[in-house]
Amino acid sequence: MIVAGRQTAFVFLIVTIALFYIFLEMARRGRKIPIRTFPAIAAIPEAIGRCAEMGKPLLYTSGYAMETLSNPDQGPQTLASISILSHVARLAVRAGVKLYYFTCIKDSLPLVEETLRTAYLEEGKPEEFDPLQINYQAGQSPYLNAVMGFMQRERPASNILMGGFYYESVVMGEAGNTIGAMQIAGTANTHQMPFLIATCDYCLIAEELYAASADITKDPWILGCLRGEDIMKLVILVLLIVGFVISFARVPILIDILKR
Amino acid sequence: MGYPTTIDGILGIWTALALMLFVYSYPLYKENQLFRFAEHFFIGLSLAIAAIIAIQTTIRLAITPLMAGKFYYIIPILLGFMMYFILHRDYRWISRYPIAILVGSSIGLGMRGTIIPNILSQIISTITPPKAGADALSWFNFVYIGIGTILAVMYFLLTFEHKGPLLYPTRLGRWIIMIGLGAYYGNTVLFRMAMLSGRAQFLLQVLGLVPF
Numbered sequence: 001m002i003v004a005g006r007q008t009a010f011v012f013l014i015v016t017i018a019l020f021y022i023f024l025e026m027a028r029r030g031r032k033i034p035i036r037t038f039p040a041i042a043a044i045p046e047a048i049g050r051c052a053e054m055g056k057p058l059l060y061t062s063g064y065a066m067e068t069l070s071n072p073d074q075g076p077q078t079l080a081s082i083s084i085l086s087h088v089a090r091l092a093v094r095a096g097v098k099l100y101y102f103t104c105i106k107d108s109l110p111l112v113e114e115t116l117r118t119a120y121l122e123e124g125k126p127e128e129f130d131p132l133q134i135n136y137q138a139g140q141s142p143y144l145n146a147v148m149g150f151m152q153r154e155r156p157a158s159n160i161l162m163g164g165f166y167y168e169s170v171v172m173g174e175a176g177n178t179i180g181a182m183q184i185a186g187t188a189n190t191h192q193m194p195f196l197i198a199t200c201d202y203c204l205i206a207e208e209l210y211a212a213s214a215d216i217t218k219d220p221w222i223l224g225c226l227r228g229e230d231i232m233k234l235v236i237l238v239l240l241i242v243g244f245v246i247s248f249a250r251v252p253i254l255i256d257i258l259k260r
Numbered sequence: 261m262g263y264p265t266t267i268d269g270i271l272g273i274w275t276a277l278a279l280m281l282f283v284y285s286y287p288l289y290k291e292n293q294l295f296r297f298a299e300h301f302f303i304g305l306s307l308a309i310a311a312i313i314a315i316q317t318t319i320r321l322a323i324t325p326l327m328a329g330k331f332y333y334i335i336p337i338l339l340g341f342m343m344y345f346i347l348h349r350d351y352r353w354i355s356r357y358p359i360a361i362l363v364g365s366s367i368g369l370g371m372r373g374t375i376i377p378n379i380l381s382q383i384i385s386t387i388t389p390p391k392a393g394a395d396a397l398s399w400f401n402f403v404y405i406g407i408g409t410i411l412a413v414m415y416f417l418l419t420f421e422h423k424g425p426l427l428y429p430t431r432l433g434r435w436i437i438m439i440g441l442g443a444y445y446g447n448t449v450l451f452r453m454a455m456l457s458g459r460a461q462f463l464l465q466v467l468g469l470v471p472f
Binding site: 006008009012013016033034035036037068069070071072073075107109110137138139141142145146148149152153170190191193194195197198205206207208211223226227229230233234236237239240241243244247248250254255258259 | 286290291295296298299302303306307310311346352355356359362363365366367369370371374375376379380383384386387388389402406407409410413414416417418419420421422437438441442444445448452
């Protein structure tokens, strides 16, 4: 028996899972799922080209993200960021650009290391991979300090800031601006989007971060989930529009259903 | 709290002031030796504190219950030890299991609290009209939030190109989002100013110009 007050939530959960499964299967069977174009992703080769031309390194960082992959809001952002990192790393290795990665997320380290190692391997330069390219600092403020110090000392030509950012976003964005770096950013943390938009040349906001990683990897699993999520959003849009219109007539039927 | 009178108290506030000024030398001047000292000092100190907290937490949450006879606590302890295989090139794969359990269980727990507060409650709040006799501003807010939410959700349709019938609603949605983010920006600037004034107050307190 489903507890009163959670029945609609249960239906929502079942419908969402069903939609994810249907579109995931469709994507796996080769059905093409289109995805919106993102200027921030299209600008990544330009950012790497800038580093190559100037002979400067590239800085990539995934934000504070509560220092763990296991946070349900922050972890997926870090994973999406690591997917984008694999694309960035391959382009950087191909162009001969040294990439430096900064993080304070301890449990993401094996993933990051494997991602970078694989990128070097796939580009035929495994001997060029240096684990010291990955910088780990415990804690948000030490991590921020280290990134700022790196920016001032090494003067990267481009910075890519993708992931679950907190207050470090504005400080890093500003520090990157001070050294004249080209900056591409992305976060799903609403409270930090304004700062990344203000300080960076390109920015992915909210779910665009996940969609961008799907666009890069072309992974049918992620693409299928994105399509399922979009269909769920259409359902929510219908509920919002119908609910909004009937609310003027003070008909509470939809609210009552949603509260069940 | 008055001005510290003990030697360690006085030393503490002056050290804090010196480190604060070293850090501020970065935005006010440029990267320099003093900032670099503060940066490395801070990173090292934080790492030491993190290590101590980790050890204390392990003792409190795992070792103490285990010693008290709760033998099933051996499972998380073993999973924790498995994490250390990350340092061994040949057995690194072992560390993936505890990480997988950690990530999977946390996402499962997180899902529990997602649908009602993040989706259903948001829809209900958006479509609940102001009470009878509400003023014009309440109705304006209701209409603005309702239309704004619909347009902003449309902007986040990611597997549909923003063309044809979606062109103008999504463009408007982007404007609505930017207005919202602008308000966030202003709010945070004010908060940061309050933090800056807190630091300025600390500076004056240490110099004895204002009371502690």
